[in-house]
Amino acid sequence: xxxxxxxxxxxxxxxxxxxxxxxxxxxxxxxxxxxxxxxxxxxxxxxxxxxxxxxxxxxxxxxxxxxxxxxxxxxxxxxxxxxxxxxxxxxxxxxxxxxxxxxxxxxxxxxxxxxxxxxxxxxxxxxxxxxxxxxxxxxxxxxxxxxxxxxxxxxxxxxxxxxxxxxxxxxxxxxxxxxxxxxxxxxxxxxxxxxxxxxxxxxxxxxxxxxxxxxxxxxxxxxxxxxxxxxxxxxxxxxxxxxxxxxxxxxxxxxxxxxxxxxxxxxxxxxxxxxxxxxxxxxxxxxxxxxxxxxxxxxxxxxxxxxxxxxxxxxxxxxxxxxxxxxxxxxxxxxxxxxxxxxxxxxxxxxxxxxxxxxxxx
Amino acid sequence: xxxxxxxxxxxxxxxxxxxxxxxxxxxxxxxxxxxxxxxxxxxxxxxxxxxxxxxxxxxxxxxxxxxxxxxxxxxxxxxxxxxxxxxxxxxxxxxxxxxxxxxxxxxxxxxxxxxxxxxxxxxxxxxxxxxxxxxxxxxxxxxxxxxxxxxxxxxxxxxxxxxxxxxxxxxxxxxxxxxxxxxxxxxxxxxxxxxxxxxxxxxxxxxxxxxxxxxxxxxxxxxxxxxxxxxx
Numbered sequence: 001x002x003x004x005x006x007x008x009x010x011x012x013x014x015x016x017x018x019x020x021x022x023x024x025x026x027x028x029x030x031x032x033x034x035x036x037x038x039x040x041x042x043x044x045x046x047x048x049x050x051x052x053x054x055x056x057x058x059x060x061x062x063x064x065x066x067x068x069x070x071x072x073x074x075x076x077x078x079x080x081x082x083x084x085x086x087x088x089x090x091x092x093x094x095x096x097x098x099x100x101x102x103x104x105x106x107x108x109x110x111x112x113x114x115x116x117x118x119x120x121x122x123x124x125x126x127x128x129x130x131x132x133x134x135x136x137x138x139x140x141x142x143x144x145x146x147x148x149x150x151x152x153x154x155x156x157x158x159x160x161x162x163x164x165x166x167x168x169x170x171x172x173x174x175x176x177x178x179x180x181x182x183x184x185x186x187x188x189x190x191x192x193x194x195x196x197x198x199x200x201x202x203x204x205x206x207x208x209x210x211x212x213x214x215x216x217x218x219x220x221x222x223x224x225x226x227x228x229x230x231x232x233x234x235x236x237x238x239x240x241x242x243x244x245x246x247x248x249x250x251x252x253x254x255x256x257x258x259x260x261x262x263x264x265x266x267x268x269x270x271x272x273x274x275x276x277x278x279x280x281x282x283x284x285x286x287x288x289x290x291x292x293x294x295x296x297x298x299x300x301x302x303x304x305x306x307x308x309x310x311x312x313x314x315x316x317x318x319x320x321x322x323x324x325x326x327x328x329x330x331x332x333x334x335x336x337x338x339x340x341x342x343x344x345x346x347x348x349x350x351x352x353x354x355x356x357x358x359x360x361x362x
Numbered sequence: 363x364x365x366x367x368x369x370x371x372x373x374x375x376x377x378x379x380x381x382x383x384x385x386x387x388x389x390x391x392x393x394x395x396x397x398x399x400x401x402x403x404x405x406x407x408x409x410x411x412x413x414x415x416x417x418x419x420x421x422x423x424x425x426x427x428x429x430x431x432x433x434x435x436x437x438x439x440x441x442x443x444x445x446x447x448x449x450x451x452x453x454x455x456x457x458x459x460x461x462x463x464x465x466x467x468x469x470x471x472x473x474x475x476x477x478x479x480x481x482x483x484x485x486x487x488x489x490x491x492x493x494x495x496x497x498x499x500x501x502x503x504x505x506x507x508x509x510x511x512x513x514x515x516x517x518x519x520x521x522x523x524x525x526x527x528x529x530x531x532x533x534x535x536x537x538x539x540x541x542x543x544x545x546x547x548x549x550x551x552x553x554x555x556x557x558x559x560x561x562x563x564x565x566x567x568x569x570x571x572x573x574x575x576x577x578x579x580x581x582x583x584x585x586x587x588x589x590x591x592x593x594x
Contacts, residue, residue: 045492047488047492072491072496073488073491073492074491074492074493074494074495074496074497075494076492077494078492079492079493080489080492082485082489084485086483086485086486086488086489088486088489088490088503088504089486089508089591090507090508090590090591099490099493099495099503100493100494102503103490103493103494103495103496103499103503104493104494129590145493146492146493149492149493149494155492
C-alpha cells in the first residue's frame with residue numbers, strides 16, 4: 001500500500017506545498033524544525049485540516065478538498081506515535097495497549113498481542129502505570145499501543161527526540177524490525193540524519209514548506225543537491241557493508257563497494273549480515289595516490305562523478321563506487337591544488353572512530 | 363438529636379440536606395457539559411454563554427430569586443407549563459428550593475470543572491482519537507476519568523453553596539417551616555424571635571459540621587483518585 005500526500009496549507013505567513021508518495025517501508029519526512037514536518041503528519045492524521053489537497057492510503061481516500069471528503073480522525077485507521085508518548089496516565093500499560101481494540105470493538109488477537117509485546121520487550125511492564133516508566137519504556141509502550149490498534153498506516157513523529165543516546169539505541173532496533181515486518185507504510189518524522197540514514201527506505205526532504213528532495217535514502221543523502229536541506233555539517237552518504245569479521249582488537253570489518261571498512265565493534269550484527277553505514281562528508285579525506293604511512297585504516301576507492309561548490313569555501317565531491325556513492329567535503333583550495341575533475345579515480349580516507357555507533361545499523 | 367435541635371430545626375436540617383443533594387446532582391451533568399464546551403470549543407457568542415452562566419454569581423441573590431419567580435412561578439410561562447404537563451410545581455415547594463440552590467451553585471461548579479478540563483492535555487485526547495475512539499468515547503474514557511477530582515471538588519463546592527443559599531431561596535419559595543424552611547432561613551428565623559439564640563447556635567454547629575464533613579470526604583476521595591491519575 002502506498003500513502004499519497006498532496007497538500008497546500010497557509011498558516012499565518014508560512015506556506016506549505018507538499019506532494020509525495022510513501023511506499024511500504026519507512027518514509028522519512030526530514031527537515032529542520034519549522035520545515036513543516038509535523039504539520040504534514042497532522043494533516044495525514046486528520047488532527048489538522050489543510051486548505052487544499054488529497055491524501056490517500058492505497059485506494060482509501062482520507063482527505064480530498066475537491067470532493068469535500070475529510071474522514072474524522074478515528075476512522076482513518078492509523079497508528080500515531082507522538083514525540084511525548086502520550087500514554088493515558090490513569091491506565092496501566094496493559095490497558096493502554098488494549099485501548100485501540102476496546103474503542104474499535106474489535107476482537108483481541110492474543111497471539112498478535114503477544115508477538116508485539118515480545119518484540120518491544122514490554123512484557124514485564126504490563127501491570128505498571130505510565131508514571132513509573134522510563135522515557136524509553138514509555139516510547140516502546142506507545143509504539144505497541146499504536147501497532148495494536150491495527151493501523152493501515154503508521155505515523156511516527158520524532159519518537160526518539162526526547163530520549164538520550166542510550167534510550168535511542170534501545171529503541172532503534174525495534175523500529176528496524178517494524179520496518180522489515182509490519183508491511184504497512186510508515187511515515188517517520190525526524191531532523192536527525194543518523195536516524196534517517198539508518199531507518200528510512202525513502203527520504204522526503206522538506207525545506208521551508210516545500211519538498212526539496214525525494215527518493216531512495218542512499219541517493220537522496222549522497223546527492224549534493226540535498227545538502228542545503230540537510231545542513232552542510234550533517235551531510236553524508238550511506239553505503240552498504242557486509243560484515244566479514246569481528247576482530248580481537250575491538251574492530252569489525254565490513255566489505256563495501258570501495259573496499260574493506262574497519263569500524264569500532266558493531267554490536268548486535270552477525271557475520272554476513274548487510275548493514276548501512278553513514279559516512280559524514282566532512283570526515284572524508286581525499287588522495288590521488290594510495291596513501292601509505294597513515295594512521296587511518298579505511299581507504300575506499302572510487303571515481304569522482306561530480307564536484308559542487310557551495311556558498312562557502314567548501315566543495316562537495318561525489319564519488320561513485322559501483323552503484324553506491326560517497327560524499328566528501330573538502331576546501332575549494334584543496335580541490336584546485338589537486339586539480340580534481342569529474343571522472344578522476346580517487347582514494348577516500350575515513351577514520352574508523354569517526355563513524356558513530358548511531359550511524360551504523362540494519 | 364431531634365430533641366436537641368427541636369422539631370423545626372431538625373426538619374430544616376433534613377430539608378437542606380435533601381435540597382442540596384438534589385441541587386448538586388441535577389446541576390452536575392449540565393455543569394460538566396457547559397464546562398467542556400467553554401474549555402474545548404471556540405464559537406461566536408462564547409463570552410455571552412460564559413456571562414449568563416456566571417450571572418447568578420454576581421447578581422444580588424434576591425434578584426436571581428425574583429427572576430426565578432417570574433419564570434417558574436405558577437402563573438409564569440414555564441412554571442405553568444411544568445405544572446400542566448408534569449404536574450411539577452416549583453414555587454413555594456422544596457423542589458423550588460432545589461432549583462434555586464442549583465442555579466446559585468451552578469457557576470461555582472462550572473468553574474471548578476472547567477479548570478480541571480483545562481488541565482487535561484488535549485494531546486491525550488488526540489492520541490485517543492487516532493486509536494479509533496469517536497469523540498464521545500474519548501470523553502468517557504480519557505477526559506472524564508482525568509477530571510474526576512475536579513468533578514468531586516465541584517460537587518462539594520456546589521453542595522456547600524446549596525446548603526448555605528439564602529437570598530434566592532427565600533425570595534423564590536419563602537421559608538415555610540417543614541416545607542421550604544432551609545437551614546439558613548431557620549437560623550435567620552430563630553434569630554428574629556426573642557430567646558431563639560440557643561436554637562440558632564445549635565443549627566450553626568450543624569452547618570459547620572456538615573460543611574467540614576463534606577470537605578474532608580472530598581479531600582480523601584480526590585487524593586486517592588489523583589494518585590491513580592498521576593499514573594503511579
